[in-house]
Amino acid sequence: MSSCIFLDIGNTNTKWKYKGEYFETPTNEFTLSRLPKASKIWISNVSSSFIIESKSNFAIVESQEFYKNLKNSYEEPAMLGSDRWLAMIASYEINPNKGFIVVDIGSAVTIDLVGSSGLHMGGVIFPGLINIRKTFDHFPVSSVIGVNDIGQSTKEAWSIGTLDIIINGINRKIHDIKVRDSDANIYLTGGGFDEVEKYLDFSYTYHKNLVLDGLELFAHNVG
16 A cells, blocks of 8 residues: 555645655645556545546545444445545544544534444534635635624624634534533544634544545555
C-alpha cells in the first residue's frame, strides 16, 4: 500500500494522502493530473460536480454493510455517504470497544452515533456555514464577530446569525445524543473546524483527516 494514493474529494476541498503525507486543494482547482504516479488510487468522492471516469487503477469506495464489528444502519448501505462511513471506520479503530460520535464540519455538517457494540445508530446532516451563507450571497460576511454579539450592520448581523445557527445546531444535537450514550467519545473532523472551535461546549478530540485515515484503513482491511 506504500505506493497507493488515498483521495477524498469533497464539495469544497479535495485531500489526499500519499506515503504518510497529507495534501489539500480546493476541489474547483483539483485535477487528477496533480497526483503523483501510484499503483492504485483509492477514492471517496462526495462532490456533486467532480466526475471520475473509471480507470484500471481506481478503486471508488462505497459504504458497506460491515467493517469488522462496525455495522452500517442504512437499509441500503451504499446510500450512506462514503465520507461519513470512512470517518466512522477511523474513529472505530481508535477504540473498537467504546461508543463514539463523529462530527464532520464541512460544506455540510454531519453527526453520527455509533454504540459500543459497533452498531451505527444513525445521524443527522445540515448545511455547513459556507452553504448557509450562500443563501443570501449578496450579504457581506465578517469573521471578526462572536455568537454572543449583536450586529450593528447587515454584515455583522448576517455573520453572527449564520454562525449562531451552526454552533447551536452542533451543540444541541451533541447534548441530545449524549443522553443516549453519556460515555461516548466525540471525534471532530472537517475543514470548518477552525471557525467553530471556540464556541463548542463539549469535550472532544480533533482529527483533521479522519476520512483519509479511514480510507486507508478500509483499503488495508477490505480492499
